[in-house]
Amino acid sequence: MRSIFLYFFIAITTIQLNAQAAYWQQEVSYNMQIDMNVESNQFKGIQKLVYKNNSPDTLNKVFYHLYYNAFQPGSMMDVRSRTISDPDSRVGARIAALKDDEIGYQKINKLSQDGKKLTFKVVGTILEVELAKPILPGASTSFTMDFEAQVPLQVRRTGRDNKEGIRYSMTQWYPKMVEYDKQGWHANPYIGREFHGVWGNFDVAITIDSKYILGATGYLENANEIGYGYADENIEIEHGEKLTWKFTAPMVHDFAWVADPDFTHKTTELDNGTTLHFLYQADSNTTNWDSLPHFAVKIFEEMNQTFGEYPYKQYTVAQGGDGGMEYPMLTLITGHRSKGSLVGVTAHEAIHSWYQLLLATNESLYPWMDEGFTSYAEDVILPSILPKYKPFSGSYRSYFNLVESGKQEVLTTHADHYKTNRAYGVASYSMGLIFCHQLSYIVGYDVFLKGMKRYFNEWKYKHPTPNDFIRIIEKESGLELDWYLNQWIASTNTIDYGIKWMKEEDGLTTLTLEKIGELPMPLDIYVKYKNGKEEWINIPLRIMSGNKLKESNMGEYRVSEAWPWTYNLYELKLSSKIDNIESIVIDPSERMADINRENNTYPLKNDKIFKTK
Ligand SMILES: [Zn+2]
Known part of the structure; x- marks a missing residue:
């Protein structure tokens, strides 16, 4: 009895230790057939989804996002947008003003798990589903859903008929499986920003009026039935009233598309074979799009070289949405822009392919990791x-x-x-x-x-x-x-370092540095001498257990003794008289966010200099 108990104890402990050490993530495969009615702006969908539970936990429930339900008067997003002290002008009270044929909704008609009918509950933008049978660790299950939806009038990101007249900006448009990760479920009500999704594959067939031209996440699989610049040029295509566009997208965590009957479609190619697509309404407001392919190629080349290679074989820049928003292999941006603004927003959204669409941080919890890293790479x-x-x-x-x-x-x-x-x-x-x-x-x-x-x-x-x-x-x-x-x-701690005073003794200078802010930082001190000599002195923090090496733009470099951060003062010795020093700067690169840079430089006011001969 005792030994059996001990055996189980060891077995359970081992499993738990492994589960904690190993990274895991859930997997999903979507197969969707969509039938779009461009008169009513409604569509019907059949969604077949295979979900694999790679977590060490047994799941008794699953959740889906129903983002369109946010575009209804009285929704959490509507109330939040009207009551926040500094409203986003793109939303404000616009949701409250939507009429019945302008609101968005996603209605679930039927849902089953492995052929068994499921009961479910819609709570705002979240669908809560009780499972017919639990999903064990390592097991897969399939869900079949029959749903219908109305595309809202475009308010924030998604919707129809945006202000530049693009008919469909189809983002957050399908019932989307909520992510379950180490932090548990993320059934976050949608109130207007940030996404997190399950990694997986998409297979999406969209049937729509044949006059519409589409762009989407993924690869168009039936280009030769479509034309519109996707097919080989010599193929003659006769369209019926409706046309089915078939896309596949491997290893992404979302799927978006855009459609308009007046799109012009252009392409260009990178040296590594990635095709860039451009979709926009060519008119006097979009003349800057003529040179966009040239700039987009440079953006991808620079990013590939500096931050890692974009692995997908296509990327589409499409006019749509209400500013700029990133999706896998696709961005929707407004198109009436100056050249600088057009290139800037394209760069920003394309760089999100690295920070969020491949490095898929949970944007709701860490928005600084996708927006901040993207802004950094952009700069x-x-x-x-x-x-x-x-x-x-x-x-x-x-x-x-x-x-x-x-x-x-x-x-x-x-x-x-x-x-x-x-x-x-x-x-x-x-x-x-x-x-x-x-x-x-x-x-x-x-x-x-x-x-x-x-x-x-x-x-x-x-x-x-x-x-x-x-x-x-x-x-x-x-x-x-x-x-x-x-x-x-x-924390909201800030950085402020300053030069407190300088002393001269026996022909040597002691520079006293002061830590004024609560946030400790290592310091680069740049000293320029009157004889033209320059010196970079690095003062590491003791808590770093080391120091940075000389950077390539630095000349003579030395590392001074580490600064224990609880000390407010630090004395730095310079082997020169004060009179021989031309200037001193704390962090000349200005990368350190020092909230007061006025005390970072010498020459100082005379009353702070004490000379002893
Ligand atoms: Zn961004």
């Missing part, structure tokens, strides 16, 4: 593509202004729960960008970029967390960086 690659582009400084300004306003919130806030749209925006885009740029300051630029590539190679097609990312940079740099992740995302 790294765009200056070589758009010579007038000014990188980085705008994000620092937004952050400094938010700090000054007192409205800053911690980056660990769930995207839906920020008190203001502004705090969400600055945290996600600006502070996320600064997180990266500042980390490149801590570990060195080349080391950081190598880390970014390693992050891509080790975590693509998965759901990395902040800790997974910082571990990569720790391994690449050999430094301990958990303090930085924690301080930057889980």
Whole structure:
């Protein structure tokens, strides 16, 4: 009895240990047949889904997102959009004003699991499903759903008839399986931003009025029945009243499409064989689209080289939506733009192919990891593509202004729960960008970029967390960086270092540095001497257990003794008289988000200099 008990105890403990150590993610395969009615803006769908439970848990329930239900007066999204203190002008009270034929909905007519009818409940934008039989760890099950939907008038991202006259921006348009991961279910009510989905394969057939031209996630499988610039040029195609477009998309976590009868379709190719598609209404407002293929090729080439190779064989830039939004192998952007704005938004959305669509972080929990990393990569690659582009400084300004306003919130806030749209925006885009740029300051630029590539190679097609990312940079740099992740995302602590005073004794200068802000950082001190000599001195933090190596733009470099962060003052010795020093700057690269840079430089006011001869 006792030995059997002991055996089971050991067996269970071993399984648990393995389950905790190993990464796992759920898998899904969608097969959807959609019949679209362009008169009523409604469609019918049959969805067959195979779901594999790779978790160590037995599942008794599953959930689906029904995003369209958000576009109804009184929905959580409607109320949130009208009551937040700084409403998004693209939403405001527009949902409250939707008429019956303008609202969105997804109605589930029938749902079964492995042939057995299921009971379910619709709660706003979430479908809750009691399973007929539990899904055991490692087991697969199939769901068959019969549903119908009405496409809402375009309000935020998804919908019909956007302000530029694109008929269908079909995003968040189908009942989508909710992700279950180490943190459990993410049946997040949709109130307007951020997504998280299950990795898998899509097989989607869309039957629609044959005058419509489509773009979508995935590969068009029946191009020679379609034409419209997708087929070989010599093929003659006669269309009936309706046409079925068949797409497949391997290893993605969402599927979106766009359709309009007036689309012009152009393509171009990268050297590695990836085809870029462009769909837009060619008129006097979209003349800048003529040169977009040229710029898009450069964007992909730069990204492939610096941040890891885009693995899919197609990407589509389509006019649609209400600004710019990323989907796998597809972006919808508004098209009436200046050249700089058109190239900028295309770059931003295309770069999301790396940060979110391949490195599929949970956007609701860590919006700074997709928006911030995307904004960072954008600022790294765009200056070589758009010579007038000014990188980085705008994000620092937004952050400094938010700090000054007192409205800053911690980056660990769930995207839906920020008190203001502004705090969400600055945290996600600006502070996320600064997180990266500042980390490149801590570990060195080349080391950081190598880390970014390693992050891509080790975590693509998965759901990395902040800790997974910082571990990569720790391994690449050999430094301990958990303090930085924690301080930057889980506190509103700020950085302020300054030059306190200088002393001269026996012909040598002692520079006293002061830590004024709560957030500790390693320092780069740049010293220029009157004889033309330059020196970079790195002061690491003791909690880093190491120091960064010389960066490629630095001249003479030395590492000073590590700074224990609880000390407010630090004395740095310079082997020169004060009079021989021309200037001193703390962090001349300005990558450190020091909220007061006025105290970062010498020459100082005279009353702070004490000379002893
Ligand atoms: Zn973005």
